[in-house]
Amino acid sequence: MNLRIGTGGDFPEAVLDGLDAACTLTWREKADHLLFHILDAPPHGRIYHTSKNDKWPDGCPCEKVASDVLDKMKKKNITYHVLRCSNHLNMMITEFKKYIDVKALTFDDKITFENIITRQVCQRLIDTEMTLKKT
């Protein structure tokens, strides 16, 4: 198979398609479901950004909508973390928060992805341990 790398042409990305695909993964039932989403661009659709450079200003051409995709994530008990690689995600985060809890994480040169992810996973383990001790 030959793959060609391109820029995609416009600024937004198929964010909802990616999240929808994540819902189709096999998630173990009795495990914590943590999703770390590293991204720099919002989904297609003018409700997620103010850029004029969007081929699909009315939203994803496959007609996926946040309410459906995020509802699937909620039903799968997926804890959603956004690791921001740009300042273009605020509208998306605000919109997504209407449907699910979004843990928006920022990082800089001193705090790396792995530090952020490790910290979140450790905190989840501590929370789970505390919950188990109470029961």
Ligand SMILES: [Zn+2]
């Ligand atoms: Zn799509």
